[in-house]
Amino acid sequence: MHGLRSILVLFLCLFAYLAEAKSNLLLLVIDDLNDWVGCLDGHPQAHTPNIDRLAKRGMLFTNAHCQGPICGPSRASMLSGFYPHVTGLYQQPGGRGMEKDHKFFHGRMIPHFFSEQGYRTWGVGKIGHGYSDKLLFDSYGGKFAGSGPKPPGGKRFNYFLPDVRWTGTQTDWGAFPEHDEEMTDHQVAEWAVEKLSLPSTKPFFLSVGFIRPHVPFYVPQKWFDLFPLDQIELPSVKMDDLTDVPETSRRMHELPKYPNLEFLRRNQDEQFRKCVRSYLACVAFVDHQVGRVIEALDQGPHAGDTAIVLLSDHGYHLGEKDRVSKHSLWEESTRVPLVVVPASSQTNLSSVRGTRCSKPVGLIDLYPTALELCGLPKNLDNQGMSLVPLLNKPVEERWRFAILTTYAKDNHALRSERFRYLRMEDGTEELYDHESDPNEWTNLAGRSRYESLIERFRKQLPKSNAPYHPTVRSAPINSWFEEHLKSNGVK
16 A cells, blocks of 8 residues: 555646646748748848847747648648648638638648647737637637738828729838837737736746738838838849740749739839838847747746747748739748747757758648657648757758648659659749748759759658648639639638
8 A cells, every 4th residue: 555655646736847848839821921030040130139149049040941832721721730731731821611620620730739738828819710719719809900000091192903804902011100009019019028027827828929021011200210221132033934934834933913023113213112121120020029028038937937929921922923913833932930948947959059050841741840849749630840849950861851832732842951842733843942042033943953852852742632621712822723722622
């Protein structure tokens, strides 16, 4: 009897220790942020001191990519741990069908799993897309009017083409409103700051979703003042960049309702400079909001036992590849900032501070990474890979060859450490060497010297592609998508 009692005591002590060892998790999700971040060197004028400081506290993944280059598919993949070619969520979901999909939604999303493990789950701002965020969390703070206040008259600058029937873009830029406090992201940060000041009897998962730099590019004037218009440096672009791109790729990536490069470059690049300035201003603004949340964590009761992950749902083109948008399988659209900071109490990961990793990783990896960071059991359904081994060994040779991004059924991109490969539904291909061609100006597909490499990429493509999820609805994108979605039974 005494032996059994001793064993029971030891078990209870072990259980208590494991419960205490669980780390909190702070997840910071930024909308439409590309590599225009100081530590990623995407633009020489990027002003992101808070994200840069955060990167110095953990590991910066310099070759991280989304699994869907638009909000809905990317966030669904990230939160569920499933690739789009498995769920069928290739395009934006509509309605509330995802919430009724027991296999996909219920018990599958990251916050649900944390809640089942005894965590308090909080969320605020834009986390999901196309379904109700409040069903993800124990407590949800709201979105605070979405993209924020609208200026008098509707727009500061109105991008509108009367001869284009694909309408609905939010593309607009200019200084508005007057004060930070009027912005959605300020209110989102305020809610998170309050939660981080509260003591907690059990571990928590807090997800904070910021809207900017998503269009419209509106922030108060003081953020524009950081970037004098006459000093703006424009990104490297090429007017005839798409001449060596296969027809299917050109048609699929065409975006009539968004500004193109020809429009931006009129009148000595007048709108180009204004557009770039506006995006930089929005990035600086959201970086400030990130800083407010991090400062609250550092000054609050959970500073030592909270891991942090910062990411964006996808990138964004600012003139590259003839577009001002995401919606593409090229680098600017798929690449995202990704920073992982272990809790300071995790002394086994203390060497990670200020490190960088160039291995191909994806947002699909968030789910298993979050679980391992917090000492939770694996979700065996996860299709991603925990990044924790890379925190210990950033040059791990046994890592995956390439990370997958999908845009529309049967259309994929694969990014390795050096190359980007695209394959369209009709079998046409693109290949870019980032060592010699970081702007992806020269398509190498079809050159015999790269045939063995292309064959290796082909073997990495999905063996099957699920039909479109019932929640996906036809959207006014371009003529190619109209034909594609119709042929795939999407209404």
